[in-house]
Amino acid sequence: MTAKKITTRQKIVAAAKNLFSTHGYSETTINDIITAVGITKGAFYHYFKSKETICTEIIDDIRNDYQNIFEALPKNANPLEKLKAAIRQILELNCSGQWVNCKLLLHISTQAHLLKSPIKQKLDSFWKWYIDQYRQLIIQCRDLKLIGNKLSAQQQTDLIVSVLIGNIWTKTVFDTSADNEIVDYIIEKL
Incomplete structure (x- = not known):
């Protein structure tokens, strides 16, 4: 079996993802990306018109990654x-x-007010979609009386998303993360 060849485009995207997740979008330059990949500016511009273009593509890739997670959930x-x-x-x-x-989403989202419109629109669209994935599951849980109804479905969704975002922050700052027991406890309290 042969290893799949990684294209220059994939290397650029991977480097940009890592740099954006570590330093943020605003602090990462095209020079940082080309240095990390070991290519020329011309090679970068062959694949991407701008840093904005690569960022919007990365947001699309992230959405696909998350979509794959939700689609792979056990059907039964x-x-x-x-x-x-x-x-x-x-x-x-x-x-x-x-x-x-x-981590990348956290960095880019915290800089959303500084970002150009296409990136902000992609980001807003992602978050609406992402939050809706949880909202749909929570509504289904409520309909089957699998979770409580002391909070509204929106409040329950906000709680779950807040816990996930908080977990990203604690992983980034303290290198710790919520475990399955904490997840079970929070869901039990919904």
Whole structure:
């Protein structure tokens, strides 16, 4: 079996993802990206018109990664099991160190007010889609009485998303993460 060849375009995207997740979008320059990949500016511009273009493509890639997670949830599982599975998988990927999507989204989102319109629009679209994935699962859980209704479905969704975002922050700052027991406890309290 031969190893899949990584294209120059893929190397540029991977380097930009790592740099954006470490330093943020605003602090990363095209020179940083080309230095990390070991290519010329001409090679960069052959694949991407600008830093903005690569960022919007990265946001699309991230959405695809998350979409794959939600689509791979067990079809025969109930909505509560699917909710727990999605959260656990995202937390595990975030903790693995191999997946920078969570940290990258946190960095880019905190700089959203500084970003150009196409990036901000992509980011807004991603967050609406992402939050809706949880909202749909929570509504299904509520319909089947798998979770409580002391809070509204929107409040429950906000709580889950806040816990996930908080986990990204604590992983970044303290190198710790929520474990399955914490996830189960939070969902139990919904």
